[in-house]
Amino acid sequence: MNKILPTSTAGSLPKPLWLAEPQTLWSPWKLQGKELHAGKQDALRLALLQQQRAGIDIVSDGEQSRQHFVTTLIEHLDGVDFSRRETVRIRKRYDASVPTVVGPVSRKGSVFVDDAKFLRLQTKQPIKWALPGPMTMIDTLYDAHYKSRKALAWEFAKILNEEAKELAAAGVDIIQFDEPAFNVFFDDVNEWGIACLERAIEGLKCETAVHICYGYGIKANTDWKKTLGSEWRQYEAVFPKLQQSKIDIVSLECHNSRVPLELLALIRGKKVMVGVIDVASDSMETPEEVADTLRKALQYVDADKLYPCTNCGMAPLARHIANGKLHALAAGAEIVRQELLG
Incomplete structure (x- = not known):
């Protein structure tokens, strides 16, 4: 888009209390059947309105139609048995009961395309849609079939590419792949993870982004951060190769983190969604705090390539907290925008 410093969110926004339990990550739905379908669409409209009233430029569905940012996609695939559960270590941080890959994985049909079409009908603004990345998908499963992280990730990359092409055809302007696993499995990222990501974006006509963060503000993540x-220098291990990749935009965490901002120089030339909103705290940023983080980032990112964003999704936050943070994001970006425009 032509506007300098266009604002966006990393993904999820809090769900309304009539749809899911407030401030609970991955809460079960409170509705069923046709009521659930209508409720998701109502929630999407509310999330869009929330972003528009705050002044967010690149809008999303707020992930209102998804219970989980990874498994909602996997639920629609063949080859995965959700009744057969195994306990695995997620991103070397916490144990979780996950479904099992029991055969070749494949996509039965479109998963999010109808939701994306619905969002496209609601606004003329640029829209962004988030998909899980291949490496984060394999980290959320037990593989009893391929017995190879790389082989399974490659199959997921092909499936993601099918879905992404249909999302682009539905009018999505930016497709974002969420890859928190890129901050953990550095050797795999450089050996085959980025190649899988490039397979997922192959032939896409829209812009593409990869979101690499330190996770939601849940205890397992905050304990890990301690x-x-x-200095949190995890990005340093993958940014050099990512800078050479075909991905258009890199989304990362900056505000209230210990990420040295000079690491941004490693991806110079890429567009960068700079996280200026802390999603692990209920404390609301002021516009000036947002502006200060952006000014520091501008030492390493060209102004025409900087997209102010949130550190991660805001699903676990109270809705009024998330709303205040959205307003601070837009207001802080406007301060710096005016400074740049003189």
């Missing part, structure tokens, strides 16, 4: 020391 072990990372005074």
